[in-house]
Amino acid sequence: MKRRAVIYCRTATRLQHDGGTSTLRQEGECRDYAARNGLDVTAVYVETGASGNRAIGERPGLDQAIDSLARDDVLIVADLTRLARDSEGLQTILRVVAHRDAKVIAVREKDRPAPKPRAVVYMRSDPYSAGTITGVPLAVQEATCIDYAKRAGWEVAGVECDAGTTAAASIDHRGGLRAAVDRLEQGGFLVVHDATRLLEPGSKTAVGIITRIVMKGARIVYATGKWSVPPGVHGGGA
Structure with missing residues (x-):
C-alpha cells in the first residue's frame, strides 16, 4: 500500500x-x-x-x-x-x-524533509541513590529518553543531568536543569524519564520550573508516561 x-x-x-x-x-x-x-x-x-x-x-x-x-x-x-x-x-x-x-x-528544499523539532533530554538522581532512582540508572533514563525522541522524529539537541539532587530543588539550584531549559527552543521539547525526575508534585518549586519552560515556548514530555500539560498549555497523548 x-x-x-x-x-x-x-x-x-x-x-x-x-x-x-x-x-x-x-x-x-x-x-x-x-x-x-x-x-x-x-x-x-x-x-x-x-x-x-x-x-x-x-x-x-x-x-x-x-x-x-x-x-x-x-x-x-x-x-x-x-x-x-x-x-x-x-x-x-x-x-x-x-x-x-x-x-x-x-519540495523546493532539495526534496528534503523539513527541519525536525528539537528536544533536550534531562535526567536526575536523588542524593541517596548513588546514580539510580527506584532501580533506574541514569544511563537507562538517558537511553529511554533518547529512544523516545528519535521515535517521535525529533532531533536531540543535548543531554543534561543533575546527580544527587532532590526533586524539590529549584531550577536555580539545579545546574543541569538550568542548562537544559536554556537549550530549549520555541516549539521544542524537554524529555524526561518520568515526572519525578523533574518535579516534586505540589511543591512551590514545581510552578517555577514549569513557568520557565512555558516561557521558552517548549513542552515537557515524559518518556515513560503521558504528556504533561502546564496550566494554559493545550496537551495531547503521548
Missing part, C-alpha cells in the same frame, strides 16, 4: 501568479514529487489571499490539511514559506504535525 500524502498550497494574495507562487504551480510541483516517490495524494488544500503570518486556527485550509493527517502521512508543500513566514510559526506547525505522527516535505 502506498504511503498517503496531503498537499497544501498557499498564496498571500488572490492575484499572485508570478515567481512560482501560484497555487497551480505549487500543486503541480507537489504532485510531481509524490509521483516520483510513490506517494498516494489523497487530498489537496488550497488557500489564496492567506498571509503566511497567520497562525494555526486562522487559516481554514491549513487547519483542514493538518486535521486530515493520519499516522505516517506526509504533508507536502512547495516550500516552507507556504506554511509560515517566521521561524516561530513554522516550528509550531511542525510540532503539531509531529504530534499526529506525520511529517512535512518541502
Whole structure:
C-alpha cells in the first residue's frame, strides 16, 4: 500500500501568479514529487489571499490539511514559506504535525524533509541513590529518553543531568536543569524519564520550573508516561 500524502498550497494574495507562487504551480510541483516517490495524494488544500503570518486556527485550509493527517502521512508543500513566514510559526506547525505522527516535505528544499523539532533530554538522581532512582540508572533514563525522541522524529539537541539532587530543588539550584531549559527552543521539547525526575508534585518549586519552560515556548514530555500539560498549555497523548 502506498504511503498517503496531503498537499497544501498557499498564496498571500488572490492575484499572485508570478515567481512560482501560484497555487497551480505549487500543486503541480507537489504532485510531481509524490509521483516520483510513490506517494498516494489523497487530498489537496488550497488557500489564496492567506498571509503566511497567520497562525494555526486562522487559516481554514491549513487547519483542514493538518486535521486530515493520519499516522505516517506526509504533508507536502512547495516550500516552507507556504506554511509560515517566521521561524516561530513554522516550528509550531511542525510540532503539531509531529504530534499526529506525520511529517512535512518541502519540495523546493532539495526534496528534503523539513527541519525536525528539537528536544533536550534531562535526567536526575536523588542524593541517596548513588546514580539510580527506584532501580533506574541514569544511563537507562538517558537511553529511554533518547529512544523516545528519535521515535517521535525529533532531533536531540543535548543531554543534561543533575546527580544527587532532590526533586524539590529549584531550577536555580539545579545546574543541569538550568542548562537544559536554556537549550530549549520555541516549539521544542524537554524529555524526561518520568515526572519525578523533574518535579516534586505540589511543591512551590514545581510552578517555577514549569513557568520557565512555558516561557521558552517548549513542552515537557515524559518518556515513560503521558504528556504533561502546564496550566494554559493545550496537551495531547503521548
